[in-house]
Amino acid sequence: MESRKERHQHEIQAAEALDAAQNNAPYDPKNPFNEAFGNGRGPKKRGPFKRILTMLVIALVLLGVVFGAKALLTDKYAALNPKDTTFITVKIPEGSTALQMGQTLEKKKVITNGQVFYKYAMSQGAEKLQAGTYHLSPSQTMQLIFNQMAAGPTSEPQLPKGYGYVTVGQTPDQVAVNLADQVKSVSAQDILSALNDKQLIDQMYKKYPDLLRGVKQSSTKQAVLLDYVYPQAFDLRQAKTAKAIVEVLLQTSDKTMQPYYKTLRANGMATPNVMALVATSGKAEFERRLAFIQKIAPYAQELAKKYGILASISIAQAAHESNWDNSKLSSKYNNFYGVKTQDTTPGNSVVLDTTEYVDGKPQTQQARFAVYSSWKDSMKEHAETLVNGNTWNPTQFKDVLNAKDYKSAAKALYDDHYATDVNYTKLLVNLIETWHLQRYDQ
Template sequence: MSNSNEKPRSLYDKRVSQARIVRRVVFFCVLGLLIVGTILGISSYYYLKNALGPIDEESPEEIQVTIPIGSTANQIGTILEEEGLVRNGTLFRYYVRYKNESGFQAGEYNLSTSMTLDELISELKEGRVLEEPELVFTIPEGRWLEDVAVMIANSTGHAVEDIQAVLSDREYVEALIDQYPMLTEEILNESIRHPLEGYVFPAQYEFMVEDPSIKDIIEAMLNRTQTVVDELSSEIAESGYTIHEILTLASIIEREAKTSEDRYKISGVLHDRLESDMPLQVDPTVAYAIGEHRYMTSLTDLKIDSPYNTYRYKGIPVGPIANPGKDSIQAAVRPERTGALFFYARVNGEVIYSETYEEHNRVHQQYRQEWIDAESQGELEEEQENE
């Protein structure tokens, strides 16, 4: 009888002992993780504090730095690191993005190694170009890349054919993909008419030399787009769409809307249609597919077999159909949902939104004659020339 009582007790003691061992193991594992976590936390804190602080507060050195026109935060960070003003150029870029800083100015700066990262950022937003630019020209929003090439040619000594050759040079475009984070293999799709369509930023450009190279001009424009993309990077990531797709949507918005208010509402319609698995059915994509600047499309036009034709193919087109400005790019990631699935743009720029196809069709029938009259009188061609 005593033996049978001792056996269960022995088993119980054994289990208690094992439980104690397990608890000790768990305790020391947790303790180890806490110690490692604390060490990493303290190390990260001091690393960041050191990285954000001045390079040499005790014996500051003044360094003259040139920030070229159109420089991105990434390029500015590289310049500052090379000049010994920051410890890590990449950290500068991420810090700028975290602080949502922008508006850096090109020019000559006298910067000191005693400056913190915040002080450097503040200084770089106050600079001014010391020289008068030798060449100034403006690219309006919403133009096709072919039109942009003509505008550059008209403002410089470069021939249109030479500009177009550089823009379509596959080897050059592939090199640009390595240089600009916003550019991906998506732009090399053989169905895309121009790989850099949508990436050439519309703005005023100033150059310190009278005859900048074609590549210098193109890259100044790409720099501006990259800056905008960097500013919106977190919103683009949250949108569920790629940068290429967002710029494609932005190009459609740019071609459809004349006011900032309508850009965000039209973006809402496009997003709702995409999420409802409806075709976008926007006329500017058909005009781009045809290769002609048209404000009116026929039933025959709507049937054209092109990956740009949003009447024939669902989803976002294969690539941008124009070069959008910042407001349209922002609208593409900040859609204003109104419940409308349809919109109609009148000749005078007014946009009418409808929730049902029946409503939209009534609006279409009511105002279609405006477009017919305007086109027959040549007003649309004149408007295109004056934009």
């Protein structure tokens, strides 16, 4: 019988022999020892797997570093869209909190996040923000928007360095000074001269024929090309001369007006006439007003043949008096022309507030207005009123009937006491020319 020591020696020898056999034997994937200890090709099989695993780990680490750095470097106050230099009209109601202001700005697509604006405003002094109507741009950073709203609704747009702007109602001198302030190598007088340069006008007309349609017939005496500049911000950082500045203005304006050219051509409308409307009210309001014109124009032409009232006058008055079919009297009671009545029969009239001009000053009064079953009835009665006058003066509007063009007819409406607003004639003429309504008189 073997002693314990001898058995132990034999076990050691057997283990060494087995280990030697495993290392020298062919690789057998079914052998559990190959998986546990490896033999010959065992370690070679695990090597690529280890390398792949290591590479994956490194890749994940690198991705984490990249995304982490991106998160750290991203400016949460950056402009929503630095390339969109158009202005958006934003009305901030009285009593709005900083949070509500931020929500309004986000809804209007001026900033990326209303909550971020709120937090920024709280850190800078939210009490500085003022209610009112602002013209803001997606190209403005959140800080610039805050600064503008802190300065109040009458303040100038706060824009990035090197950006100039044109807003509705600015004079040529104001525009030139503002733009020259951004390009120090150019004077305001140089810019005004470039806006009138005939050679530059010809060059720009060839490049932007849709934008500048009608420019050669323009009667504007100062800064001719300014009429064709869309009210918005402009990136002037690469402009070094007055002519380069003007080209940036027109190139940017042409891009902004592209969605409207087809419609303008189809309706014979000049680009400058609709720019202010689009800039202040947007594309949807432009389309709504055009749809209103197209709806009532055929019937206005029918009435013109029957009663002799110029179609342009009927359309313009309907648009002006009804606020483009947006007044309560028009949209609910089909009264396009603000026609009053003494008829108290239920359903035939309604009492509403109205604005009347007394000695040239507006006053709010209550009056009884006619209710119509359809808008066509309203237009028909309007034509009959101009033809038949009223009970005390059947020929009151004879000058309107005798007018041969829309300008004379618009003047006659005021002279014959159809309206009390001293600006009534000018309003109608501007409306007719803006929408080219005179085409319906032909």
